[in-house]
Structures are given as C-alpha cells and as structure tokens.
Amino acid sequence: MLRFGGVRVKPMHMAIATINPATGETLRTFNALSAQDLNAKVQRAFDAFRSHRRTSFPDRAARMLRAAEILEADKERIARIMTIEMGKPIKSAGDEVLKCAWACRYYAETAERTLADEIVATNASRSFVRFQPLGVVLAVMPWNFPFWQVFRFAAPALMAGNTGLLKHSSNVPQCALAIEEVLVRAGFADGEFQTLLIESGAVGQLIDDRRIAAVTLTGSEPAGMQVAGAAGKQIKKTVLELGGSDPFIVMPSANLDEAVTTAVKARTVNNGQSCIAAKRFIVHEKIYAEFERRFVDAMRSLKVGDPMDPATDVGPLATAQILNDLDEQVQQAVAAGARVLTGGHRLDRAGNFYEPTVLAGIPSSCPVYYQELFGPVAMLFRASSMDAAIQIANDSEFGLAASVWTQDDTERRRFVDEIEAGQVFVNGMVASDPRLPFGGIKRSGYGRELGSFGIREFVNIKTIWIK
Numbered sequence: 001m002l003r004f005g006g007v008r009v010k011p012m013h014m015a016i017a018t019i020n021p022a023t024g025e026t027l028r029t030f031n032a033l034s035a036q037d038l039n040a041k042v043q044r045a046f047d048a049f050r051s052h053r054r055t056s057f058p059d060r061a062a063r064m065l066r067a068a069e070i071l072e073a074d075k076e077r078i079a080r081i082m083t084i085e086m087g088k089p090i091k092s093a094g095d096e097v098l099k100c101a102w103a104c105r106y107y108a109e110t111a112e113r114t115l116a117d118e119i120v121a122t123n124a125s126r127s128f129v130r131f132q133p134l135g136v137v138l139a140v141m142p143w144n145f146p147f148w149q150v151f152r153f154a155a156p157a158l159m160a161g162n163t164g165l166l167k168h169s170s171n172v173p174q175c176a177l178a179i180e181e182v183l184v185r186a187g188f189a190d191g192e193f194q195t196l197l198i199e200s201g202a203v204g205q206l207i208d209d210r211r212i213a214a215v216t217l218t219g220s221e222p223a224g225m226q227v228a229g230a231a232g233k234q235i236k237k238t239v240l241e242l243g244g245s246d247p248f249i250v251m252p253s254a255n256l257d258e259a260v261t262t263a264v265k266a267r268t269v270n271n272g273q274s275c276i277a278a279k280r281f282i283v284h285e286k287i288y289a290e291f292e293r294r295f296v297d298a299m300r301s302l303k304v305g306d307p308m309d310p311a312t313d314v315g316p317l318a319t320a321q322i323l324n325d326l327d328e329q330v331q332q333a334v335a336a337g338a339r340v341l342t343g344g345h346r347l348d349r350a351g352n353f354y355e356p357t358v359l360a361g362i363p364s365s366c367p368v369y370y371q372e373l374f375g376p377v378a379m380l381f382r383a384s385s386m387d388a389a390i391q392i393a394n395d396s397e398f399g400l401a402a403s404v405w406t407q408d409d410t411e412r413r414r415f416v417d418e419i420e421a422g423q424v425f426v427n428g429m430v431a432s433d434p435r436l437p438f439g440g441i442k443r444s445g446y447g448r449e450l451g452s453f454g455i456r457e458f459v460n461i462k463t464i465w466i467k
Contacts, residue, residue, distance in 0.1 A: 016170045016197055021087035021316040022307055022351040030173045032198050038206075041194050045136045045163045046211040048191030053133050053161040057112035060159050067155075067186035068104035071097050078147065078178060080308075085172045086143045087316040087352070088270060089307045100151040106434040107455065111159035114452045115459065126466040131459040133161030134237065135213030138206055140227060142219050143169035143318055144273045149218050150179050152432065154193060156455035158183075162213075164193045167206070171319060173197055204230050214238065214458050218275075220372075221397075221443045239447030239457050241275070241439055243372045244400030246430060247393035248278035249415065251386065252286045254405035254427070260294045263378075266403060266429045268302065268356060271315050272376035273322070275444075276401045276423075276430045279373055282381045282389050292341070292360070292380060299356040299378065300342045314376050316352040323352040326375040329368050333359055336366035341380070370397060386411055394420045400440035401430040422448075 016030040033041070071078065079093035088096070115131040137157050141149045150166060157164050168176035180195040196206075206212055207230040214237040217227045224240040231238045248266060250259045266278035283291045307315030317323045327346050334340060343357030360380040362369050373379070383389035393402060401423040404415040416424050422440040423430060432438045437453040439445060447457055 016173050016199065018085050018174055019171060019319070020084055020351075021318050024320070024350055024352070027084065028174070030197050032202075033196060038196065038198060038202065041191075041196060042136070042165065042206070042209060042211050044191035045165050045194060048189060049133070049135050049161075049163045052158075052163055052189065052192050055161070057115075057159070060161070061108035061111065063187040064104045064108040064155060064159060067182055067188075068101040068108070070182050070185055071101040071104070074182070078182075081174050081178055082146055082172075083307045083315075085175055086146060086318040087307050089310075089312050089315050091310050092270060096145060096148050100147050103148075103151050103155045103434040103450075107155040107159045110452070111156070111455060114455055115160060117464075122465065124465045124467055126464075128464050130462045130464055131160070131456060132462055134458050134460060135162060136165060136211055137162045137458050138165045138167065138203075138212050138215045140167045140203055140215065140217040140219065140223070141169065143172045143175075144270055144275075146172040146175035147179060148432075150176075152434070152438070152449050152454070153216050154179070154183070155434075156450075157458055158188065158193060160455050160459050162458055163191060165206070165212070166193070166195045167198055167203055168195065170199065203227065207231050207236065208234060212236070216447075216449075216458075217241070221445075224445055237458065239439075239449065240445035241447075241449060242400075242443060242445040243398055244275040244277075244440065244444050245279045245370070245372045245396050245398045246276055246400055246421070247280045247282050247396075247402045247419070249383075249389050249393060249402070249404045249406075250281070250283045250287065250291055251389070251404075251406040251408065251411055252284050253407040253411070254287075255407070256287060256291065256294070258427075259405045260291060260298060262403075262429050263295055264298045264302070267299075267378045268314050268376045269429075271307075271317060273318060273374050275372075276432070278378075278403055278430070280379050280381060280392070280396075282383050282392050284386075284389065285382050285384050288382045295378070295380070296341045296358050299358050299376075302356045302376075304347065304353055304356065314356055317354060317375050318352070320352055322374060323354060326354055326373065326377060329371060329373060330357060330359070330377060333362050333366055333368040336363055336368070338362040338366070338368075343377070364395070370395075372398065386414065390414070390418050394418075397443040398440065399442035400444035401425070403428065403430050 082093040118129040176195040216239040302313040341358040343355035347353040357377040437448040437451040439448040
C-alpha cells in the first residue's frame with residue numbers, strides 16, 4: 001500500500017478524479033493513459049531532450065519568465081482549481097500561485113550563473129567543472145501543494161536543460177493538466193514538460209524505462225522507499241522529500257505572543273496538511289502553562305468551513321481516507337492516555353472536516369508519539385530543560401525541519417548545532433523559499449530542492465581536464 005502526501009492508496013485502485021473535499025461530490029473523472037499513449041509521451045520527452053538541452057539559458061529564461069507572468073495573470077482561476085480539488089483555503093491557494101511565479105523568476109534569473117563552468121586550479125593547463133542536464137526527469141508529486149510542489153521541481157529542471165514528466169496525485173488531475181497548460185502557453189516546446197494521467201501502479205514501469213534518467217518524489221516514507229528501491233535497481237538518481245513531524249520549541253526567553261500566534265499558523269497551514277507544518281510543540285516548563293492556555297484558546301477560536309470563503313481559517317482535509325486516518329490516530333492516542341485539550345472529533349457535516357485539536361500527555365509507548373499527523377492536530381510536550389527539549393525534538397524518525405523560539409544566543413547556537421533536521425528556523429515559521437535549499441534527513445528523505453543545490457541535483461557534474 002502506497003501513501004502519497006499523507007493519504008494511503010492501493011496501487012491501481014485510486015480513481016483519477018476531482019472530488020470536492022468540502023462536499024464529497026465527484027465533479028469529474030478521467031481515464032488513465034493507455035500503455036500506447038504513455039509510451040508515446042515518454043518517447044516525446046526523450047526526443048525533446050535532445051533539442052532542449054541545446055537551447056540557450058536566455059531562451060529558457062524568457063519562457064520561464066513568461067510562465068511566471070501567466071501564473072500571476074491567471075491566479076484567481078488556478079487558485080479556484082486547487083481549492084475545489086483539495087480543499088485549500090482560497091487565499092492560501094492564491095498565495096501558492098504567486099509563489100510558483102517567484103520560483104520561475106528566481107531560476108530564470110539565476111540558472112545560468114549557478115550552472116556556469118567552475119574553474120579549478122590543477123596541474124593541467126586548464127581544468128574546470130561543467131554542469132550538464134541528465135535527460136528526462138520523472139516527478140511523482142503529492143496533492144497538498146499541487147502547484148508549488150511541481151514548480152519547485154519543474155523550474156530548475158527545465159532551466160537546467162532537462163525535460164519533465166509529471167505523475168501527479170490522482171485526486172488533483174485538473175491541477176496537473178493546468179500546470180502543463182501554463183508551461184506550454186509559456187513557449188516550452190512539445191514534449192519538454194508533460195502531465196501523465198496514470199495510476200500509482202504505473203510508476204514502477206516508468207522507473208524501469210531506460211528513457212527515464214532520474215526521479216524526484218515528494219510524499220510519504222513508504223512511497224519513498226518503493227520509488228528509491230525501484231530506482232536503485234536501475235541505478236538512477238533520486239531526490240526524496242518525505243514526511244515530517246517537525247518540532248516547535250519554545251523557551252522562556254521567547255516572545256510568547258509571537259510564538260503562540262505563529263504556532264497556530266504553523267500547525268494549521270494548508271489545513272494542517274504540510275510536511276513542514278509544526279506538529280510537536282515542545283515548551284519549557286517555566287512557560288508551559290501560559291503557552292498551553294493561549295495556544296488552546298487560539299486553536300479553539302479558528303473558523304472551520306467553506307474553503308472558498310476568505311474568512312475560513314481551516315478547510316476540509318483532502319480526502320475521506322485522510323480524515324479517517326487522522327481520526328483513528330487521535331482516538332488511538334486518547335486510548336493510550338493522551339488528554340484532549342480541545343477538539344478531538346470529525347465534524348458532523350458533509351465533507352472531510354476535522355476540528356482543530358490539541359493533544360497533551362501522549363506516552364512515548366503510543367505509536368502516535370512518533371507518527372506524522374496530517375491534519376489540524378497538535379501535540380504538546382513539556383520540557384524540563386534545554387537538554388530535554390533537544391532530546392524530545394530528536395526523538396523522531398523524521399528530520400525535515402524545526403522551529404525554535406529563544407532570545408538567548410547560547411540556546412540559539414545549541415539548537416542550530418544539535419537539532420537533527422535539514423532546516424532550523426529561529427524565531428520564525430518554517431517555510432520553503434526558492435533561494436534556500438529544502439529537504440530533510442533520516443526518514444524525511446535525501447537530496448535538496450530549491451536554491452543552487454536544487455538545480456544541481458539533476459545535472460551531470462562533469463570534470464574537464466586539459467593538458
């Protein structure tokens with residue numbers, strides 16, 4: 001059983017369909033590509049690479065800048081597609097579209113400089129490093145940030161000279177098709193970027209295909225293991241951005257007002273369905289009681305409802321299965337002795353709605369203590385010291401990101417050095433940024449997206465030595 005982006009699915013049995021998570025209504029269904037059509041698309045990408053790799057950086061940049069302009073001009077329409085397909089609050093959906101445009105502009109402006117030859121002094125008359133594209137890159141992407149997750153792969157991959165094939169999550173097919181439409185309208189040639197409407201079971205055969213050079217996946221650790229295992233057998237490069245159970249540590253010196261406000265946003269961003277959403281709130285005992293009171297009150301006051309309403313704070317979960325999984329985890333935690341400080345139940349209404357929930361006192365013997373909660377459910381932990389806070393934070397199979405709140409320089413240095421994560425944000429909410437590398441360690445995956453590191457993941461780092 002696979003689990004992409006927080007939802008468990010049985011390969012070959014998840015319908016490719018738009019199902020409105022706010023109502024449960026099936027709005028549109030799609031047929032999966034036939035084997036013949038899929039083969040034709042792969043060949044088209046393979047053939048397109050031969051020409052695309054020879055295009056100039058200014059030419060690629062012009063098209064990428066045009067994609068940014070299209071995204072900005074079409075923001076309202078695209079945002080509505082996202083909200084209808086996966087329940088993202090409409091304002092957040094609009095912000096996501098603009099962030100994609102930002103990534104397009106960033107790579108249009110920086111790719112040529114980042115991938116320029118690097119001269120290295122050796123005993124040769126001339127030696128340097130050249131960065132060249134690998135070929136067709138297959139992207140297996142999740143539903144939770146249906147445009148951003150794709151563009152943070154597509155922008156650097158295309159700017160580097162690769163071609164792309166997108167296997168998107170089966171519950172966001174219209175998003176997947178709209179992404180291809182944007183890039184085609186921007187001027188990318190036939191075959192340079194294509195959406196594949198296929199079921200999860202077809203991913204393995206694509207990885208086996210000799211025309212596919214590399215694979216990138218954003219999803220859960222079980223999906224990552226399957227993709228990495230299949231790619232490993234073919235000795236193909238992979239980048240994996242997997243799950244997270246990010247700690248949010250608050251020390252006595254922190255600005256408590258700012259920490260609480262950010263904590264609520266960090267837990268409920270995207271209806272709580274984000275790998276880098278804060279999930280474990282680790283608070284020093286000196287301020288624990290006050291933080292708990294304020295945090296619980298703020299979570300309780302959030303408005304849950306129609307994601308099309310700009311006033312809504314928390315919309316529905318993306319699928320009924322995610323709702324069932326989350327409720328099962330909460331009930332399991334309660335059965336093990338956890339206390340529910342607010343929420344704790346699905347809402348009795350149409351759609352996949354769950355109450356903003358805060359749990360405390362979760363015993364380490366309970367599986368939920370170590371699991372990722374993909375929804376608006378927070379876990380509170382009391383720490384007796386800084387050492388204890390670090391120990392709790394690192395007591396996880398995940399290592400994606402962490403947010404720490406302190407005004408003490410010594411504490412800041414220790415958190416930066418000792419937290420086991422790919423990213424540590426001090427006095428701020430964890431967020432992806434096109435300028436900074438993004439990724440994790442441990443079961444949160446390997447490799448990096450974004451920044452200069454992201455565009456160099458899918459290139460041949462070629463050494464040139466000339467006597």
